[in-house]
Amino acid sequence: MGLMALSGMSYGQSNAQQMVINADNYRLDSASSKVVSLVKLYEHDELDKTRAYNVYTRPNRESLVVFKSQVEAGQKMLMLGDNYWLLMPKSRRPIRITPMQKLLGEASVGDISTLTWSDDYQPKLITQQNVELENEQKVVTNKLELTAKTNGASYQRIELWLDASDDFPVKANLYLRSGKLAKQAWFQLGEREGKQRVVAMTLLDRIQPAKKTVIEYQSITPEELSEKYYNPAYLTRNSVSGL
Helix, strand or coil: CCHHHHCCHHHHHHHHHHHHHHHHHHHCCCCCEEEEEEEEEEECCEEEEEEEEEEEEECCCEEEEEECCHHHCCCEEEEECCEEEEECCCCCCCEEECCCCEEECCEEHHHHHCCCCCCCEEEEEEEEEEEECCCCCEEEEEEEEEEECCCCCCCCEEEEEEECCCCCEEEEEEECCCCCEEEEEEEEEEEECCEEEEEEEEEECCCCCCEEEEEEEEEEEECCCCHHHHCHHHHHHCCCCCC
């Protein structure tokens, strides 16, 4: 894909949307899924802490996150569109939270619960750029700017670099509503069931360069929970530790 093609405005908008949909497909295989996620916090490249989460996603921006680590046992988090609730094991009242609430290191509620961009953001194709990877290889990418179109989007703006050959996400700069760069994400290519997929996302904080947070997607399987699990009142009364 040459630089000349990027200058066509009619080409840019519809194509940018398709690029982001293609990129999403590397992260989430089907609309309703169970995502087994492991979050690892490193300091000076030494593993410091680990937390485990089972995330149940379904269409219309709805997710249930079940906290699986011993230190967080019984906790769950529900996302219904723009609304987020944290449910504690001994509390009868769901706690309203924001998608930026931290779980571990740089990993926030929004980073764990949403694995797609196309529902939350309006994309715009900006330019073509070479991006240097950790192994010093260079990859030709299309740089896109994503602007939030929902109040519940984790970030106001995202700069996203997609491999120009196949739309695989390479890296992203994640910006807050204030305009501040919150963190940078790098995406790891791997195989799941014989297909190329994002198998991990590394989050870097510009303020604390010695720390990095890695979210590993250990498995993603098609699964749809019954309607009752997406009700805060049901979740406050019932344990879902078996999920």
